[in-house]
Amino acid sequence: MKFEYLLFNLIVIVGPIVSQFNQQIRHISHWRLKLLTTMFVMIPYIIWDVLVTGSHWWFNETYTLDFRLLGLPIGEWFFFITAPYGCLLVWETLSDAKLSTRLRPLRHVGTVLYVALPIGVWVFSTGKQYTGLVLVCVGLVGLTDTLLRTELLMQPKIYIYIGIVFGLILIFNGYLTARPVVLYGEAYRIGYRILTIPIEDFGYGFTLMLFNAMLYEKVFNFTLRRNNGR
Numbered sequence: 639m640k641f642e643y644l645l646f647n648l649i650v651i652v653g654p655i656v657s658q659f660n661q662q663i664r665h666i667s668h669w670r671l672k673l674l675t676t677m678f679v680m681i682p683y684i685i686w687d688v689l690v691t692g693s694h695w696w697f698n699e700t701y702t703l704d705f706r707l708l709g710l711p712i713g714e715w716f717f718f719i720t721a722p723y724g725c726l727l728v729w730e731t732l733s734d735a736k737l738s739t740r741l742r743p744l745r746h747v748g749t750v751l752y753v754a755l756p757i758g759v760w761v762f763s764t765g766k767q768y769t770g771l772v773l774v775c776v777g778l779v780g781l782t783d784t785l786l787r788t789e790l791l792m793q794p795k796i797y798i799y800i801g802i803v804f805g806l807i808l809i810f811n812g813y814l815t816a817r818p819v820v821l822y823g824e825a826y827r828i829g830y831r832i833l834t835i836p837i838e839d840f841g842y843g844f845t846l847m848l849f850n851a852m853l854y855e856k857v858f859n860f861t862l863r864r865n866n867g868r
Contacts (some may be wrong), residue, residue: 643703643713643819649812651720654665654727668858673719674727674852680718683846694768694826701819702788711816712833721810722850727801732795747791751780755756768826774843788852799851800844807843811835819860 639645688708691697702711755777762770783791790796814820815834822836830837 639701640699640703642817643697643711643814644703644716646813646819647713647716647720648812650717650724654724667849670728671854671857671861672723675726675809675850676719676722677856679722679846679849679853683718684710684715690768692828693823695820695822698817698819698821700828701817718846721806722847725799725803725806725847726850726854729799729854732799745792748780748783751791751868752777755781766826766828768836768838769828772838775845776841779845779852782849786852786856788855790848790852790855796848796851799847803844803847804840807835807840808833811839811843815839 657717687710691709697711697714702713707715754773756776758770758773758777759768761773764770780791783789812833812835815836818834827836829840832840
């Protein structure tokens with residue numbers, strides 16, 4: 639079905655939409671902030687996508703509509719909204735005070751991630767460009783957490799979130815790669831897969847969702863302080 643990727647996105651977003659009818663979730667949900675966050679974070683990922691589609695990966699015309707915007711099927715555009723939006727809803731439901739406690743032993747995690755930056759640049763130079771770009775993004779996650787002062791990497795909550803995201807990647811990305819809706823240029827990655835999913839896709843998904851969570855927390859806290867100051 640040529641509209642299958644679009645249908646996939648509708649299935650992904652139906653859960654978050656239905657959840658808004660739950661009074662408890664609706665009470666804590668800030669859908670405007672989530673949408674603003676996803677729209678902002680998707681910009682560099684869309685640029686990345688546009689630049690590498692046709693080499694690092696491409697989209698199976700059997701499962702995507704013929705219409706393309708900047709070379710990307712409409713389903714791909716929606717993916718950067720539906721998937722992060724749904725994950726941010728999961729993030730909100732993990733906002734228990736105990737899970738938000740910062741642990742000093744985790745304070746060096748961001749620093750460790752910095753190492754991925756130069757490693758990623760080197761791997762990119764060897765021709766494994768997809769692998770290298772993912773490693774660079776992993777390093778930028780640590781840098782972003784430091785610059786925004788969100789300190790999410792010091793919270794046990796973020797690692798529970800990563801575990802949930804891992805499961806979601808197995809389900810949804812597993813579908814896209816097994817079908818396959820998305821195909822890959824093997825020369826640009828190291829070649830390892832978990833089931834049908836290239837190992838780089840996990841790093842891609844983790845960084846996308848972490849950037850969204852960090853920016854969401856920053857915008858949410860800023861909005862909260864501004865409203866309290868009135």
